[in-house]
Amino acid sequence: MAEAGPADPPVPPFAGPVVFTRHGVRRGARAAVPLLLGLTPFALVVGVIAAGKGLSLLETLLMSGLVFAGSSQLLALELWTDPAPVLAATLAAAAANIRMAPMGAALSPWLDRLGGWKLWGTLGIMVDHSFALSVTEMRAGGRDAGFLLGIGLVMYAAWMVAVAAGHLLGGAVRLPPGHPFLFAGAATFAALLATIWRGPRADLLPWLLTAALAVLLHGLNLPAPLPLLLAALSGAALAAWLELRRVPPAAAR
Amino acid sequence: MLRGDVLLAILGMAAVTYLCRAGGYAVLRVVRPPPFVEAWLRHLPGPLFVAYVALAFSALGWAGLPAVAAVLLAQRLSGSLGAAILAGVAAIWALQWMGVA
Incomplete structure (x- = not known):
């Protein structure tokens, strides 16, 4: 799932009232279908790794249904220990998902007109892709907030089915430790990096600093997930500093 | 089966x-952060994935580098997440077969 930047140019004022219709939900659902090509392998990997870490099908589906955020699930599963690492998994989820905090705010011209389950339910299944498509739709003058929910519903259903399939597959094969397929989780993140790379000016230094710090802190025997979190926070701080130095905030508004 | 620690x-x-x-x-719709x-x-997701990939592949030693390169190349060339994951798994398999991973 590619990440999209939520803090972009200001949204133009709306010509008419925002609505939330079945038609909008259906249109969102149709827009989500091509996205399943990218979601399916990711979900299969999450299912296989969950089985490899000893999670039952019920536990795997409960995590996928309640968290529904692939990169944070994979990250937590890679840190998984026995007994379950409650604090490490929670911290990993917070770090991986904090990027979604500005997304709802960016969609506020739509969301401010909703209430109850339409608002809090739609927000609950918002993901990178549904945000990116919806913000594009909104900036093009779209006024039906059902679009956001429609994309989320189709991705949610497909996520649950494919994670379950991955779990059944992983359970049937019973991969031994060190099996090449267990690197599929790391390979998934490496592939995601290729999709979110914005060029050497923006990303090279922050990413190099992050990689070096992660390996160094791990070498100093800091407990997981500290090397991961400290390195990522430092790299992101450098990326933010580089961006603000290039584009002063006053000019960006 | 649903264990208490896993549920937590x-x-x-x-x-x-x-x-x-x-x-x-x-x-954030009320308070705008600095x-x-x-x-x-x-910017957090990129470095988070970098840290993860660095830790996972550094466990393989130098053999981790060609495996990461295979994934990045496959993703760039094919644009398909599935193909990129398979390329990484295949690279690890080949490296293990050659006895370097």
Whole structure:
């Protein structure tokens, strides 16, 4: 799932009232279908790794249904220990998902007109892709907030089915430790990096600093997930500093 | 089967994730964080994945480098996440077969 930047140019004022219709939900659902090509392998990997870490099908589906955020699930599963690492998994989820905090705010011209389950339910299944498509739709003058929910519903259903399939597959094969397929989780993140790379000016230094710090802190025997979190926070701080130095905030508004 | 410790970890993950999704909307539409904080949160996913990949593949030693390169190349050439994951798994398999990983 590619990440999209939520803090972009200001949204133009709306010509008419925002609505939330079945038609909008259906249109969102149709827009989500091509996205399943990218979601399916990711979900299969999450299912296989969950089985490899000893999670039952019920536990795997409960995590996928309640968290529904692939990169944070994979990250937590890679840190998984026995007994379950409650604090490490929670911290990993917070770090991986904090990027979604500005997304709802960016969609506020739509969301401010909703209430109850339409608002809090739609927000609950918002993901990178549904945000990116919806913000594009909104900036093009779209006024039906059902679009956001429609994309989320189709991705949610497909996520649950494919994670379950991955779990059944992983359970049937019973991969031994060190099996090449267990690197599929790391390979998934490496592939995601290729999709979110914005060029050497923006990303090279922050990413190099992050990689070096992660390996160094791990070498100093800091407990997981500290090397991961400290390195990522430092790299992101450098990326933010580089961006603000290039584009002063006053000019960006 | 549903173990108590696993359920607790799942509920912790679910709670912070919902807070990011819904709490972010509730708070950030009222309070605008300083530009640095906003940019920092926005830039977190890239370095997070970098840190993860660096740790996972450094466990393989130098053999990790060609495996990462295979994934990046496959993703760039094919644009397909599935193909990129398979390329990484195939590279690890080949490296193990050659006895270097």
